[in-house]
Each structure stands twice: as structure tokens, then as C-alpha cells.
Amino acid sequence: MYRDCDGDGILDPYCIGGQLLRFGYLSSKDGCKNNWPNGICRRGRGPKHDVAMGNGKAAGNEITVIHFNDVYEVAGVLEGGVRRGGMSRAMHVIDEERKRNPDRTFAVFAGDLLSPSALSGLFEGAQMVDILNYLQLDAASLGNHEFDFGVDTLKKRIGESKFPWLNINLFDENGNLLPGTKKRLIREIPFTPMWSDEEKKARVCLFGSAYDVRETMLKDKHRVKHSDAINSSLEEAKFLRENEKCDIVLALSHQFSREDCILSKAMGDKVDLILGGHDHSTELNTVCGNAPYAKSDSDLKTQWIMTLWLDENGRVNSVDGRIISLTDQDPFDTGLHDKVVDWETKGEEEMGKLIGCSKLDMDAVATHVRQSETGLGDFFTDAVRSFHKTDVAMINGGTIRGNKVFDKGDLSKKTVTEMHPFGNTIVKVYMKGSELKHYIEKQLDCWKDSCGNFVQISGLKYTFNSNEPQGKRLKELTRPNSKPVKDDESFTVALSNYMLGNSPYKHNKLYNMVTMNDAVPIVDALFAAVKKAGSDCINPAKDGRIKNAAEAAETTV
Secondary structure, three states, X not given: OEEOOOOOOOOEEXXXXXXXXXXEEEEHHHOOEEOOOEOOOOOOOOHHHOOOOOOOOOOOOEEEEEEEOOOXXXXXXXXXXXXXXXXXHHHHHHHHHHHXXXXXXXXXXXXXXXXXXXXXXHHOOHHHHHHHXXXXXXXXXXXXXXXXXXXXXXXXXXXXXXXXXXXXXXXXXXXXXXXXXXXXXXXXXXXXXXXXXXXXXXXXXXXXXXXXXXXXXXXXXXHEEXXXXXXXXXXXXXXXXXXXXXXXXXXXXXXXXXXXHXXXXXXXXXXXXXXXXXXXXXXXXXXXXXOOEEEOOHHHOOEEEEEEEEOOOOOEEEEEEEEEXXXXXXXXXXXXXHHHHHHHHHHHHHHOOEEEEEOOOEEXXXXXXXXOOOHHHHHHHHHHHHHHOOOEEEEEHHHOOOOOEEOOEXXXXXXXXXXXXXXXXXXXXXXXXXXXXXXXXXXXXXXXXXXXXXXXXXXXXXXXXXXXXXXXXXXXXXXXXXXXXXXXXXXXXXXXXXXXXXOOOOOOOEOOOOOHHHOEEHHHHHHHHHHHHHHHOEOOOOOOOEEEHHHHHHHHO
């Protein structure tokens, strides 16, 4: 594509690096110099247009809080050909606010940082902490995805953080606050009351709470204890007001909006503002209780700039909010941009490292995985069922990609990812035997077209007849011991978000999940299975769990 990137009126050849945060153009103004990978075309906007609440300096009684939550992709996400979000753009906004209101600006994060993403799968969230350290975050609170790699990894990431992790209600197995976390952040700030030149001091106090994350933990659930978020928050807020003499109290929370509303009602005037996460939605609610609560969309697609106006005593008189939506047309911080590119480069190198091996060739030919049992289909579903500890796992054949036979031998994360490059996640629900039968039957409707709906399965076996008409192809669904599945039997089932979202059962009760946002990538299970096999190698062989009666009849004849 071509854009006038250097402002000389001449169109410059301009490239975007796909999913990676890389841009570049040949500058006609600078002798056609190539500035890849950080030469994005910028709008001609001065800093005065980037500040949140007007030009110049902040008012003397103004506190600025920049809030975001649930960030997984450091480079932002591509939607409709437009990149939205991104840490480097968020940092630009934060820097501008710090310049405008240097003594009274707070940048805070309300949980879900360390996972899931492709980079987190490689570095267990180390890249996220490194980037937020560079951003000079003021405080963060814990979300459920902080626990995806286990308690020990979380402890390590907290130890690497140059910002505090606030936590009042998550404890270790001995009942102590989770290692490295702290209950509160207290900071004294200068302010000037409206209509006065007298400089005063106000105490700003922050704390963080979370819902019972054990409901969705995959590892170390027994090593975490939880106390009720609302009761714990009430106790902490009362302590901050009465014992610490806090003028302004801010709560970071990671829970559903309905729980933030209950929290706001319960807290009364003990809290001035709740900054939440977990819902992946943009909200500002001012009617639940005294304290408004604000939430941003995931991956920095939106972020809030909240303004607290202080009265003459340093208490909050009113709260305003402005939502920011960042795209690839907005300016970014070059230093943080380069750090993101550096982590992406490390990620590409890491993907090439060996993680295990396979004893057999792995058949990912499209017509095979979309019409019959394959060893690779068995490996996918067995890995998912083992990782998520469900009764049944189902993966549609179209999820398995490559359209070739992968050679036996060494396996890298890159090779495994080639087998599923889309980043689909696994969701877990309860399903009745009748629902499983109906679902598998429906997926067989387009069998003759190799449409990709064909169900690869683990934990159960089934027989179908491809020569039968649609709606009558499934002949038998049994347990591994060949005992027929009864219609009223209940099973825990792991399947892809794509499969569930395109089924009548998307509103079924979740298993070991609170929301679809708790889902983790399919490849996490595949990586774990390859690593677990170690030098013994995986053995993706068919075991007869799926049979086509039509083929059996032809063989007999």
C-alpha cells in the first residue's frame, strides 16, 4: 500500500507485518531510507491533542487514573484489517497524562495479564511483566489467568515486577497472603483546592480483590485459599479510612459486573471508585452505589481515563470518565514498541526449539481428518481430555490443519502450532448423552463434502454409516468398554470455542469455568502432551474409537 508517511506530499511504499507489531516505509523525504520495523505513519498531531481532559496542565484538584484490564496480546489485535490496542499506544497515552498531571496520575491494571497468548505460552508471562515494568505501572491486581502456569510461576513473575500486586483475599495453603503480593498501596499527593492557591496533601489508597479463582484453576488449586471479596473489601476499606486516614480509596477488582455492583452498594462511601476487570466489556456504571465502577475491553481495545475531582478537604467530590479507543492510526511509544518487537523475535526463535518427538508419522491430510479417525485426531483429543480432566473431549476435523503428513521424529512448538495455527480455545461444559448423540449426528450432515465438522473424540467411541441419509448416520455411541451411552447420563465435555459457539448447547452449564473468558488455547494441551511424553515420544496411532460402517461393509464384500 502507499501513504504519505513523511509529510512531503509524496506517497511512500508502506508495509504492515501481519499479526506482528511491525511497520515500515521507504521515506521519499529521507532518500528512500527503510525504517522497518517501527516506521508507522503517524497523524500530524501535537501532544496537546493527545491529553485526556483538555490542553495544558491539569487542575490542582484533579487526580487522573488510567485503567485497563485483561490484556493478552502486547501488540494489540487485528480486527477487520485494523490493529486495535497495543501496549506501546497505551504507554503514549499514559506518558501524556503524566506530563499533564505529573503528581497525581496513576496507571493501574485490574487482572488477567500472564496468560493466555502465544507469547505467554512460550515465556509464561515474563514478557508481560517486562513490558509493564517499562510502562512504570503504579499497581496491578490478580486475575484468574495469573494462575494458569501454577503458583510457583506466579510467585516468580511477581518477584520480577517493579510494581506492586495488590491482593487482600487470596492466600497460600497456610493462610498467608500469596507470596509477593501486598494488601495496599498508599501514596500522599499534593493538591490545590479549587479557588485557592494553598497547597495541601491528600492520601490516596488502593487495594485489590478477586473472585474465587479456584473455580477455574488448572493447576495448584489446592495451594490457594480464598476469602469472600465483598467482606474482605469492606474490612480493608474501613481500615484504610479509619486507621490509615485515607482521603481517597480506590478498589481494583477482578470479578463480574454484577458483583462490582453489589460491591459498590455494600461499600457506601468507604470507596470512591472501583476499577474492574474480567468481563471483557467496556462499562462505566454510576448508579449501583456511591462508588462508580469502570471496566475496559480486553487487549486494550479500550481503556478508561478517570478523573477524580477533590474538594477543599482532599476528598472526592465527583468522578468523570473518558473512554479511549486505540487503533493503528494513533501514536505509540517507540521504546516500548521496540521492546514488543524484541519479544516477538524471541518468540519466533523459541518456537523453533524442540519440545519432544513422535514415534509415528502424523496424518493431517484434510480429507482424512475431516472424514475418519486419524492418529493425529486421537492425539489432539486425548491431549485435551488429559489436560482439562474431562470425561470427553471433542475436536472437529477442520481444527487440525497442515493438509499433509507430518514426519515422525523431532517436534518443535512451531511444528505443533502448524497443526492448529488459529488459536482456538477449549471450553468445558456439561452435556447429556442425548446431547452428545445429537451433536455428533449433526456434524455428520456434511460428511460427504469434507466440511470440517467431523468429530474426533476421546473418552467415548462411535460408529456411523456415511451411506445413510442426513440425520440417520450415527449408529452407536459407547463408552471405551463398549457400554452404550444412555440419553440421561451426564458428561463433562471439552471442545473448542468454535464448536460450542456453533451448537445448540452454547448455553449449557460450564464445567470448571465461570465464563468463556476462562478458556485457554488448544495448543497448550498439545504442548503439554508432547513435553510429558519426553524421550519416549508421542505415539499417535489409531485405536478404532471411530468406525464407518459403510467402509466395513465394503471391506466385507
